[in-house]
Amino acid sequence: MTAQQLDSNGRLRHLLTLEGMPRPVLEDLLEKAQACHDSAIGRAQDGRQALAGTAVCTLFFEPSTRTRSSFTLAAQRLGADVMSFDASTSSAKKGETDTDTLRNLEAMGVRGFVIRHPDDGAVARLAGVVQPGTCLLNAGDGRSGHPTQGLLDMLTIRQAKGADFSALKVMIVGDVKHSRVARTDLHALRALGAGEIRVCGPANLLPGADDPVLAGCTVGDDFDAMLDGVDVLMMLRLQHERMSEGLVPSLEAYHARWGLTAERLRRAASGAIVMHPGPINRGVEVTDEVADGSQSWILRQVANGVAVRMAALQALLG
Amino acid sequence: MTAQQLDSNGRLRHLLTLEGMPRPVLEDLLEKAQACHDSAIGRAQDGRQALAGTAVCTLFFEPSTRTRSSFTLAAQRLGADVMSFDASTSSAKKGETDTDTLRNLEAMGVRGFVIRHPDDGAVARLAGVVQPGTCLLNAGDGRSGHPTQGLLDMLTIRQAKGADFSALKVMIVGDVKHSRVARTDLHALRALGAGEIRVCGPANLLPGADDPVLAGCTVGDDFDAMLDGVDVLMMLRLQHERMSEGLVPSLEAYHARWGLTAERLRRAASGAIVMHPGPINRGVEVTDEVADGSQSWILRQVANGVAVRMAALQALLG
Amino acid sequence: MTAQQLDSNGRLRHLLTLEGMPRPVLEDLLEKAQACHDSAIGRAQDGRQALAGTAVCTLFFEPSTRTRSSFTLAAQRLGADVMSFDASTSSAKKGETDTDTLRNLEAMGVRGFVIRHPDDGAVARLAGVVQPGTCLLNAGDGRSGHPTQGLLDMLTIRQAKGADFSALKVMIVGDVKHSRVARTDLHALRALGAGEIRVCGPANLLPGADDPVLAGCTVGDDFDAMLDGVDVLMMLRLQHERMSEGLVPSLEAYHARWGLTAERLRRAASGAIVMHPGPINRGVEVTDEVADGSQSWILRQVANGVAVRMAALQALLG
Numbered sequence: 044m045t046a047q048q049l050d051s052n053g054r055l056r057h058l059l060t061l062e063g064m065p066r067p068v069l070e071d072l073l074e075k076a077q078a079c080h081d082s083a084i085g086r087a088q089d090g091r092q093a094l095a096g097t098a099v100c101t102l103f104f105e106p107s108t109r110t111r112s113s114f115t116l117a118a119q120r121l122g123a124d125v126m127s128f129d130a131s132t133s134s135a136k137k138g139e140t141d142t143d144t145l146r147n148l149e150a151m152g153v154r155g156f157v158i159r160h161p162d163d164g165a166v167a168r169l170a171g172v173v174q175p176g177t178c179l180l181n182a183g184d185g186r187s188g189h190p191t192q193g194l195l196d197m198l199t200i201r202q203a204k205g206a207d208f209s210a211l212k213v214m215i216v217g218d219v220k221h222s223r224v225a226r227t228d229l230h231a232l233r234a235l236g237a238g239e240i241r242v243c244g245p246a247n248l249l250p251g252a253d254d255p256v257l258a259g260c261t262v263g264d265d266f267d268a269m270l271d272g273v274d275v276l277m278m279l280r281l282q283h284e285r286m287s288e289g290l291v292p293s294l295e296a297y298h299a300r301w302g303l304t305a306e307r308l309r310r311a312a313s314g315a316i317v318m319h320p321g322p323i324n325r326g327v328e329v330t331d332e333v334a335d336g337s338q339s340w341i342l343r344q345v346a347n348g349v350a351v352r353m354a355a356l357q358a359l360l361g
Numbered sequence: 362m363t364a365q366q367l368d369s370n371g372r373l374r375h376l377l378t379l380e381g382m383p384r385p386v387l388e389d390l391l392e393k394a395q396a397c398h399d400s401a402i403g404r405a406q407d408g409r410q411a412l413a414g415t416a417v418c419t420l421f422f423e424p425s426t427r428t429r430s431s432f433t434l435a436a437q438r439l440g441a442d443v444m445s446f447d448a449s450t451s452s453a454k455k456g457e458t459d460t461d462t463l464r465n466l467e468a469m470g471v472r473g474f475v476i477r478h479p480d481d482g483a484v485a486r487l488a489g490v491v492q493p494g495t496c497l498l499n500a501g502d503g504r505s506g507h508p509t510q511g512l513l514d515m516l517t518i519r520q521a522k523g524a525d526f527s528a529l530k531v532m533i534v535g536d537v538k539h540s541r542v543a544r545t546d547l548h549a550l551r552a553l554g555a556g557e558i559r560v561c562g563p564a565n566l567l568p569g570a571d572d573p574v575l576a577g578c579t580v581g582d583d584f585d586a587m588l589d590g591v592d593v594l595m596m597l598r599l600q601h602e603r604m605s606e607g608l609v610p611s612l613e614a615y616h617a618r619w620g621l622t623a624e625r626l627r628r629a630a631s632g633a634i635v636m637h638p639g640p641i642n643r644g645v646e647v648t649d650e651v652a653d654g655s656q657s658w659i660l661r662q663v664a665n666g667v668a669v670r671m672a673a674l675q676a677l678l679g
Numbered sequence: 680m681t682a683q684q685l686d687s688n689g690r691l692r693h694l695l696t697l698e699g700m701p702r703p704v705l706e707d708l709l710e711k712a713q714a715c716h717d718s719a720i721g722r723a724q725d726g727r728q729a730l731a732g733t734a735v736c737t738l739f740f741e742p743s744t745r746t747r748s749s750f751t752l753a754a755q756r757l758g759a760d761v762m763s764f765d766a767s768t769s770s771a772k773k774g775e776t777d778t779d780t781l782r783n784l785e786a787m788g789v790r791g792f793v794i795r796h797p798d799d800g801a802v803a804r805l806a807g808v809v810q811p812g813t814c815l816l817n818a819g820d821g822r823s824g825h826p827t828q829g830l831l832d833m834l835t836i837r838q839a840k841g842a843d844f845s846a847l848k849v850m851i852v853g854d855v856k857h858s859r860v861a862r863t864d865l866h867a868l869r870a871l872g873a874g875e876i877r878v879c880g881p882a883n884l885l886p887g888a889d890d891p892v893l894a895g896c897t898v899g900d901d902f903d904a905m906l907d908g909v910d911v912l913m914m915l916r917l918q919h920e921r922m923s924e925g926l927v928p929s930l931e932a933y934h935a936r937w938g939l940t941a942e943r944l945r946r947a948a949s950g951a952i953v954m955h956p957g958p959i960n961r962g963v964e965v966t967d968e969v970a971d972g973s974q975s976w977i978l979r980q981v982a983n984g985v986a987v988r989m990a991a992l993q994a995l996l997g
């Protein structure tokens with residue numbers, strides 16, 4: 044784990060990655076998130092004073108309306124002053140470095156930064172330049188880091204299947220190679236001791252066999268053959284650019300082999316849950332029947348996203 | 362009226378359309394809006410706790426800065442957490458359906474949605490998919506619905522002319538065919554028993570004679586001939602695309618026949634008021650003299666917009 | 680000074696320009712800003728009630744994310760409801776005049792407007808159309824006005840060098856001709872009695888010798904020759920369009936003659952401070968070593984920007 048993430052007392056200082064995060068730190072965050080989920084969502088005034096007077100800025104070097112909205116709602120629920128700074132359309136064009144943009148906003152009094160960045164490891168790099176007391180939350184950088192997505196996925200699995208993951212069979216399906224969601228979930232699942240992790244997708248959209256992110260996983264491209272006994276199905280979004288890049292012949296062809304249908308879902312373990320980070324391409328990764336069916340936990344993931352982000356903001360800034 | 366709009370106790374559940382809204386419901390909203398107008402605009406802390414801790418999202422599938430600003434100010438005055446989601450530049454591009462975008466934000470904890478959408482009836486359709494406790498306010502969809510505009514126009518007429526509309530002569534002037542403002546006002550005026558409704562504009566910008574929205578109206582294209590005795594002049598904005606579509610030869614030609622000048626205004630009833638939904642094309646629909654004159658209620662319409670939106674938000678979410 | 684800026688009791692009514700602002704008014708603002716700086720930055724709840732319930736709108740007719748962010752944070756710290764209205768992408772396209780956009784937002788209940796505009800004197804012009812009780816703050820208009828930038832620069836100099844400017848040698852370096860920062864600083868420095876003001880830059884980027892803004896200044900293009908004894912170095916941003924306009928041959932050529940290096944800085948007075956309005960072009964106006972060195976007050980300028988804007992908002996609206 045990036046050294047800056049914990050201070051010398053083992054206290055979380057930034058939230059940069061789940062890679063190498065000690066299991067107790069991860070589980071503590073999940074328990075705090077569950078408490079936020081139980082008390083705050085839908086209630087009015089709980090915890091509104093937690094971050095009153097604290098300025099939080101969503102600083103996005105690439106666009107992501109959905110993640111920004113979730114963090115914004117989480118920060119508002121804690122009573123923070125929330126500001127949004129779209130660096131993809133402003134500073135960068137003026138030739139300002141990302142470091143200078145960050146340090147300027149920090150000088151204005153912002154204490155919590157929610158950062159989305161196109162480059163791998165960018166948020167950890169930026170964590171190296173801020174003052175003590177300024178906290179960074181990685182809202183997705185490059186192909187690797189998206190810790191709050193990993194946390195919300197783990198929280199969802201805990202709610203469905205309990206806190207002991209040792210007997211669970213989890214399968215991640217799709218474009219694992221380009222997915223920061225998948226990489227983050229793989230780190231988290233291993234940290235929490237998931238019983239078995241299967242990774243399935245088109246061969247050209249899977250990481251190389253020597254990629255350490257796949258350590259201990261069962262890997263293959265035959266979705267039908269790998270479904271047996273699976274308790275948790277994590278379907279990944281297929282980015283449309285995979286078609287223009289020639290990596291996937293068509294949405295139909297992808298769906299035929301890796302789309303989750305009701306018929307396929309029946310071949311997983313009884314009570315299997317279906318997850319997806321959104322936005323869904325309906326009829327591609329999952330059918331409508333599956334997305335809207337009783338085994339879908341997709342909207343609960345979204346609700347858990349706010350809870351996890353509240354917990355993280357409070358752990359860092361509270 | 363759309364069935365979802367009222368619950369089984371006759372209580373307003375969503376604000377979707379004024380078409381078919383029972384007169385007592387409409388008048389109750391207007392009275393609440395008048396109270397918001399009288400107490401809240403310009404005062405500091407009145408009602409700041411009404412929606413404290415409630416998350417309201419302006420969810421716009423087509424842009425409209427002005428309506429969004431008015432709703433935002435209204436929600437802020439009630440103490441709500443306000444978030445803006447511009448769906449025209451985000452989710453839609455990623456292939457997400459409007460239903461999924463809405464349900465995702467709902468899962469994040471948003472309880473009130475202010476929705477602008479290009480399609481007729483879209484907000485009523487979306488109202489069919491949300492959970493109990495989630496409220497939708499139509500901020501304009503397609504050509505038909507714009508209930509808060511109708512309400513603010515009716516509130517303005519009440520303030521100028523009193524609550525009894527039975528002796529009033531009201532004229533709507535301009536591109537009625539493409540105007541959701543006009544259609545909404547026509548529903549509201551009829552519901553409130555307006556004495557006489559005249560509809561005037563270029564023949565090719567008027568609805569067909571068989572369109573039920575014109576039921577009971579006097580319709581014509583001769584503005585000068587129709588001015589006599591009119592108490593309320595509702596001038597519609599001329600969208601610039603009507604010229605490029607060839608429906609109007611030029612701004613000058615339009616102004617010559619349907620532009621409201623001081624000279625024309627003198628031929629209406631004494632004390633007639635002038636209204637316009639904005640933004641004004643000065644020198645086209647109205648001259649500067651009229652827009653800024655003592656008979657103009659245009660800025661009062663804008664102020665009433667905030668009052669009406671406060672009343673609607675509070676009626677639905679309070 | 681623009682007549683509207685002070686009311687008949689000498690109280691600040693709008694903040695339009697520093698040109699001609701009486702020294703006591705200017706110094707009073709600086710002292711209030713210092714108090715905001717000392718108490719509010721980084722603290723949670725101080726002054727949160729000062730503007731509670733007051734609606735403040737950043738109304739930008741040209742984009743400026745950084746200035747908007749600083750004002751937004753300042754207004755949030757005072758407890759105001761803050762709304763952002765980007766007029767460069769909305770009303771203007773619909774053919775609405777800036778006056779109508781402003782008056783509409785005013786009618787919605789906004790009492791404080793932070794306005795950025797491309798035209799010289801636009802904010803003073805707009806101040807002529809609002810109601811008593813509505814306050815305008817110029818966040819930059821045309822080439823001349825940017826009063827909060829001038830105030831934050833003066834506050835920074837006071838913090839570094841004390842309130843008595845009479846013995847100070849200040850040099851402004853760069854594209855003075857096109858810079859509203861420079862013009863504003865020149866007005867402020869003269870009002871506060873700066874001992875000596877030097878203006879240095881490429882001859883084609885300096886105002887004409889007869890421009891009154893240079894009254895009393897030592898003007899030249901030889902940076903090296905003018906450095907001796909300088910206490911305050913105010914480096915201006917070089918806009919990239921100066922290259923495409925052919926006014927500057929290249930960034931390298933500019934840096935060679937007017938870039939501040941550590942070696943050049945050593946030739947200024949001992950303890951000289953370096954300022955820059957941002958965003959910095961690193962390696963052009965200043966080297967990394969200077970920008971990040973112990974004599975750089977650049978980030979303190981940014982922090983002072985929030986303090987100055989808090990003081991101004993409170994002076995006008997409190």
